[in-house]
Amino acid sequence: MNSLLSKATSVLTFALLLAIVAAAGAAFAADAHGAPRVGSTDPGLTLTATPGTVRSDQSAKVVARIGVPGAALQVSRSYAGDSVFTVLRTLTTDASGTATWEPRSRRTVTYRVEFAGDATYAAAGAAVTVSVRPRVMLSIASAGTVFTGDRVSVRVRVSPARPGGAVELEQWDGATAQWRALQSLTLGDDSRAQWAWRPQVTGRQKLRARVPADVAHVEGSAICSVSVFDASNPYGVPRTYPHLILVDLSQYKLYYYEHGRVVRVFDCVLGRPSLPTPRGHYRIYAKDAHMYGPYGPRRMRYLGAYAIHGTNEPWLLGRYPRNYSHGCTRLSNAHILWLFDRVPVGTPVWNVP
Numbered sequence: 001m002n003s004l005l006s007k008a009t010s011v012l013t014f015a016l017l018l019a020i021v022a023a024a025g026a027a028f029a030a031d032a033h034g035a036p037r038v039g040s041t042d043p044g045l046t047l048t049a050t051p052g053t054v055r056s057d058q059s060a061k062v063v064a065r066i067g068v069p070g071a072a073l074q075v076s077r078s079y080a081g082d083s084v085f086t087v088l089r090t091l092t093t094d095a096s097g098t099a100t101w102e103p104r105s106r107r108t109v110t111y112r113v114e115f116a117g118d119a120t121y122a123a124a125g126a127a128v129t130v131s132v133r134p135r136v137m138l139s140i141a142s143a144g145t146v147f148t149g150d151r152v153s154v155r156v157r158v159s160p161a162r163p164g165g166a167v168e169l170e171q172w173d174g175a176t177a178q179w180r181a182l183q184s185l186t187l188g189d190d191s192r193a194q195w196a197w198r199p200q201v202t203g204r205q206k207l208r209a210r211v212p213a214d215v216a217h218v219e220g221s222a223i224c225s226v227s228v229f230d231a232s233n234p235y236g237v238p239r240t241y242p243h244l245i246l247v248d249l250s251q252y253k254l255y256y257y258e259h260g261r262v263v264r265v266f267d268c269v270l271g272r273p274s275l276p277t278p279r280g281h282y283r284i285y286a287k288d289a290h291m292y293g294p295y296g297p298r299r300m301r302y303l304g305a306y307a308i309h310g311t312n313e314p315w316l317l318g319r320y321p322r323n324y325s326h327g328c329t330r331l332s333n334a335h336i337l338w339l340f341d342r343v344p345v346g347t348p349v350w351n352v353p
Contacts, residue, residue: 038117043067047113047126053133053218056160059102060130064113066097068121073099073113080108081215106160107216108132133220135159136167138209140197140226145265147231152197156209158220161191165211169195172206179208199228229265235352243347245284245308245339247329249277250353252322254308254329256339266335269316271327278303278327282349287340296333298340302349310336 045066054060064073071093076085091099091113103111110129117123141153156167165187170179185193199205205228210221237244239260246255247268254268271277282302291299296310310333311317316324317332324330331339 037119039120039122041121043071043115043117043121043124045073045113045115045124045126047111047128049111049128049130052129053131054104055220056106056132056135056217057104059104061100061102062111062128062130064091064093064099064126066093066115066124068115068118069093069095069097071097071115073115075101076112076114077103078110078112079105079216080110085110085112103130105130105132108218131218132216133218134162134211136209136211136220136222138207138222138224140207140224142226145229145262146199146226147229147262148200148202149198149231152199152226154195154197154207156185156187156193156222158187158191158211162211162214163187163189163191165191165214167193168210168212170208170210172208182207199226202228202230204228227265229262231262233260233262235350237350241348243343244350245343245347246350246352247277247308248352249279252320254331256342264335264338266331266339267317267322269311269313269322269325269330271325272323275325275327276323277325277329277351278306279351279353282351284308284343284345284347284349287343287345289340296330296336298336300340300343308336308339308349 043066045064047062047064049060049062051060073091073093074087075089075091076087078085091101093099108129108131110127112125112127114125115123135158137157139155141155142150146152154169158165158167167185167187168181169183169185171182173180183195185195187193204225206223206225208221208223211219213219235246237246237257237260241257242259244257246257248255249270252268252270254266255262256264284300284302286301288299291297291309294312296312299307299309301307306327308329308331311330314332316322
């Protein structure tokens with residue numbers, strides 16, 4: 001009996017040894033056919049995008065980091081609204097374990113990187129979403145200086161194309177510090193829309209075109225501003241004057257009138273505190289073409305050496321207040337060229353406080 005039990009034990013032990021050897025052989029065979037063992041250490045794979053929200057014509061910087069130099073990372077993407085990822089490429093990390101690329105997408109997209117693992121590190125994956133907003137282009141077109149009641153063309157264009165899409169036009173309300181609804185527009189087949197606006201409020205007016213979010217995009221917007229002037233002739237310029245120049249010393253503005261109506265308004269530089277621009281009513285007595293240096297290309301004299309002319313320091317027109325001259329009224333060179341051709345000798349010049 002004992003002899004039979006001993007033989008049975010020997011047979012079982014031999015069978016167990018054969019199973020172990022067979023399993024080891026299978027594992028060796030699997031290694032030999034390109035399926036290495038995967039370790040258990042977390043490789044610390046991360047994926048980031050900067051910025052997280054971009055316009056449809058801009059790129060984001062996507063950075064993958066892992067604690068494995070030279071790691072192979074499979075990159076795939078899935079657009080908003082899709083349920084599957086599409087493989088794009090394989091990236092190899094540098095000596096610091098970093099791989100970077102700068103993709104551009106016309107709609108919101110999620111990027112994913114995957115690491116298959118190796119003998120030390122476990123398999124890992126990471127994902128990041130880049131939100132995309134449409135490119136909204138807003139412009140305001142008019143015949144010249146904008147006055148209350150004038151017809152102003154407001155134009156909107158959106159990219160990527162979304163024919164039939166909605167655009168909300170809004171105007172900034174300084175009293176409430178909020179945007180208020182102005183007009184709802186529908187984009188045409190060319191993803192453009194246009195509207196005729198007649199401003200009723202003077203001052204610097206800001207408009208915003210806002211495109212609501214949809215499945216593929218977050219909300220997009222654009223802002224444009226325009227100065228609106230009072231068309232009611234607040235200075236009381238008589239209609240009998242075919243031409244008149246009025247300089248408002250407190251506003252640093254030059255108003256050009258024809259028959260009592262303002263035609264153009266220009267920013268200007270005035271006299272410094274020690275040499276102020278004179279107040280009063282004068283007339284242009286001389287026009288000088290072919291000037292240069294601090295006078296710019298043209299000069300129109302109205303009181304001794306006091307004149308209206310161009311400048312060789314155009315950046316001063318971008319400041320406020322603008323008291324830098326020796327008493328003259330300086331315009332941009334483009335504006336003095338425009339005005340010089342329209343103003344004859346004898347034109348009144350009113351310098352008002």
